[in-house]
Amino acid sequence: MWPDTSQIVIFSGEASAPAAAATAVAAAARGEPTLLASLTPTHPCATLLGAAPAPQPAPLTPQLDFWTFAPLADLSAVWSELRSRISLPGPPIDGDDLPLLPGLDLFLAVYRLAAYAQRGYRLICVDAGPPDGLLRALAVPDTFRWLMRQLFGLDRGPGQSSESMARAALPANLLPFEQIGQMQEARVRFEQLREAALDPARVRARLVIRPDQAGLRAATLYAPALPLFGLNLDALIVGPLLPVVSDGHELATPVLEQATVLAAVAARWPNLPLLRLPFHATPGELAPFATIGQGLVHLPAPMPPPISVGANTDPFISLLLPGVAREDLTISVNGDELIISLGPYRRHLLLPAALRGAPIRAVREGDRLTIRRR
Secondary structure, eight states: OOOSSOEEEEEEETTHHHHHHHHHHHHHHTTOOEEEEEOSTTOHHHHHHTOOOOSSOEEEETTEEEEEOOHHHHHHHHHHHHHHHSOOSSSOOOGGGOOOOTTHHHHHHHHHHHHHGGGSOSEEEEEOOSHHHHHHHHTHHHHHHHHHHHHHOBOSTTSBOHHHHHHOSSOGGGSOHHHHHHHHHHHHHHHHHHHHHTOTTTEEEEEEEOSSHHHHHHHHHHHHHHHHTTOOEEEEEEEEEOOOOOTTSTTHHHHHHHHHHHHHHHHHOTTSOEEEEEOOOOOSSSHHHHHHGGGGOOOOOOOOOSEEEOOTTSOOEEEEOTTOOGGGEEEEEETTEEEEEETTEEEEEEOOGGGTTSOEEEEEETTEEEEEEO
């Protein structure tokens, strides 16, 4: 049964555009008010559907709207909106002067989606492109917090860590009190914006895996990395898939490889639905996607947060890391931070007060990694 609240499904992968477009068209054909959002710079969804880029949601059918994120124009608009909600120290920075820092544009685009979710759409399908860009966007608030800690020693809530202040490059006690408060507020607001934009009750990701060994290897990093940065993963999509051919056919070898990859994905992630995206030439129109999307129908359902923190009476941090390989994962502690490294990605998580300074141990139970007192 379709959820009552608006659902946002973020598709990420090399073939995220056809997966997002097909799902959106199929959902709209079922009568669900749907928005297809393209966040990638070249907007392949527009080419696939034969539609013009749309800086504001534009109707393609009575139940389907299309929106293309324009990094420069939308970045300026969203930044101006954020400045009215977050008081930043120093002279005001105009949105037209803001540099396109890695991940910042995509982070602001995800923030904008939360506003579109209030427009009555039952489903928003998002083409977010390759996972690397999405992961770096999700890390923007962490990067901002790290900078505040290293530069000024500002990190936890309204207070300050004495250890961080001692190591700060520019001690906060040399700054006016008003600026300290503004920087703290800005840091907290950025993290709150991410939490609101990634509400696990209505936002989730679907990783589109290329059906070859390189795609499978990439998925072993991306599948656990998305939840590590706060985005629930509710399904895996493998494709585009070639049709089955007879032995001796010139495509027999890649077809055999994709069958091997499908089996490996099913074995590595048994708790995640496995959907199949068939290969299709660029249609340039909507109609073919209604058929393609039927195989991608998977009704969104509320999910618990990928990262949970226990109460003081039972302190722990529990991380959902589906299918993570032991050799890709490194855990360390630095002061009051838990540092999780996953391949080329790293996230700093603030330890609960009851775990700071205490010996800890990590226990893996299925797809969850739980850190507790030793």
